[in-house]
Amino acid sequence: MTIPLIGASKAILKIAELINNVADTCLDVLITGETGVGKDVVAQNLYAASARAKKKFVKINCAALPETLLESELFGYEKGAFTGAEKKRPGKFKTANHGVLFLDEIGDMPMALQSKMLHVLQSGEFSPLGANKEFKTDVWVIAATNQNLEENIAKKTFREDLFYRLNIINIKIPPLRDRKEDVPFFFQYYCERYNSEYPQCRVDMPDSEMLAKFSNYPWPGNVRQLQNCIKKQLISNSWNKVFEDLPLEHLEIPRATREDRGLNGAPLFAGHESAKNRTRIISQFIDISTSSDKLFEDISLKKIKKLASDRVEKEVITFVLEKVGWNKSQAAKILKVSYKTLLYKMIEFEVQPFMK
Ligand SMILES: Nc1ncnc2c1ncn2[C@@H]1O[C@H](COP(=O)(O)OP(=O)(O)O)[C@@H](O)[C@H]1O
Numbered sequence: 001m002t003i004p005l006i007g008a009s010k011a012i013l014k015i016a017e018l019i020n021n022v023a024d025t026c027l028d029v030l031i032t033g034e035t036g037v038g039k040d041v042v043a044q045n046l047y048a049a050s051a052r053a054k055k056k057f058v059k060i061n062c063a064a065l066p067e068t069l070l071e072s073e074l075f076g077y078e079k080g081a082f083t084g085a086e087k088k089r090p091g092k093f094k095t096a097n098h099g100v101l102f103l104d105e106i107g108d109m110p111m112a113l114q115s116k117m118l119h120v121l122q123s124g125e126f127s128p129l130g131a132n133k134e135f136k137t138d139v140w141v142i143a144a145t146n147q148n149l150e151e152n153i154a155k156k157t158f159r160e161d162l163f164y165r166l167n168i169i170n171i172k173i174p175p176l177r178d179r180k181e182d183v184p185f186f187f188q189y190y191c192e193r194y195n196s197e198y199p200q201c202r203v204d205m206p207d208s209e210m211l212a213k214f215s216n217y218p219w220p221g222n223v224r225q226l227q228n229c230i231k232k233q234l235i236s237n238s239w240n241k242v243f244e245d246l247p248l249e250h251l252e253i254p255r256a257t258r259e260d261r262g263l264n265g266a267p268l269f270a271g272h273e274s275a276k277n278r279t280r281i282i283s284q285f286i287d288i289s290t291s292s293d294k295l296f297e298d299i300s301l302k303k304i305k306k307l308a309s310d311r312v313e314k315e316v317i318t319f320v321l322e323k324v325g326w327n328k329s330q331a332a333k334i335l336k337v338s339y340k341t342l343l344y345k346m347i348e349f350e351v352q353p354f355m356k
């Protein structure tokens with residue numbers, strides 16, 4: 001059964017539209033996104049929307065198998081092709097003929113196999129291990145990865161030509177934290193689903209306040225983490241408790257994507273790496289190591305704004321005073337405040353020249 005594509009964010013609606021448009025063409029597709037964002041779901045929806053839906057959907061995880069096994073799984077082998085090959089075995093390219101071959105975790109495919117893969121994609125022919133001829137195959141290749149293949153190309157672990165071949169259509173699924181508006185839809189869907197799957201337990205939708213908290217949570221494990229969180233509620237029966245148990249700090253922060261970076265390549269304050277920065281900045285003004293309840297009680301935008309602006313003011317005043325050799329009237333002029341104001345601020349912020 002194909003899982004419906006849940007969500008109403010711009011990103012999800014665009015993906016749904018793309019699925020419908022691409023499904024008819026069967027152009028090779030590369031699905032990218034962090035773990036748990038729904039790459040498998042998108043691949044299955046592509047298949048279900050296509051004319052190949054009556055044929056097979058064959059999935060292979062390129063990260064799960066060692067190179068030689070992956071090769072024989074993909075291309076199959078003839079009897080006697082290697083020690084232990086007692087009879088011939090068809091590979092996924094044969095099994096998936098006229099259907100879909102879903103290459104999951106393509107970023108982990110070894111280089112030697114990438115060359116073979118490129119050959120099949122370009123010629124539509126493959127050769128099982130030990131065979132001395134090529135066979136035709138007609139598969140729709142859908143690949144997925146959570147890796148940045150362009151970075152892998154630079155590191156020489158992924159073939160550039162294969163990347164361009166696979167990347168004819170790129171479906172990029174943003175992490176859940178960048179499409180917060182989808183969170184309530186997931187809660188609705190999974191609460192209903194688990195209520196019917198586990199009739200002995202009951203899970204009610206969180207109230208709107210709680211739902212807002214969940215929507216603002218960064219979900220490092222994306223939809224998969226959200227599902228597990230709802231399953232926990234089946235047992236704990238307290239959304240508050242479930243929310244508190246979500247890891248708030250020391251999140252495993254993946255690399256920033258290219259889009260998280262500005263033109264000069266420096267990370268901006270958005271996305272993953274920036275979440276780390278954010279935590280670092282906030283923790284200068286507030287103790288974030290406390291429980292979420294205590295933290296939310298302590299956090300006040302007004303208070304933090306005052307602390308942050310005092311801190312910056314102090315640094316700017318010290319910076320200017322140092323530049324002008326601690327000449328206060330000159331510093332006041334540069335800072336565009338009165339001499340008296342500068343004196344008050346120096347006392348308030350305890351700004352003093354360093355003793356040499
Ligand atoms: N848009 C979506 N609609 C419905 N279910 C989703 C969606 N995105 C993710 N899921 C669910 O979240 C879980 C993780 O999704 P999956 O496709 O396996 O992620 P990925 O392959 O990116 O790691 C699955 O159980 C899947 O059913």
Ligand SMILES: [Mg+2]
Nearest residue numbers: 036039040104
């Ligand atoms: Mg997957």
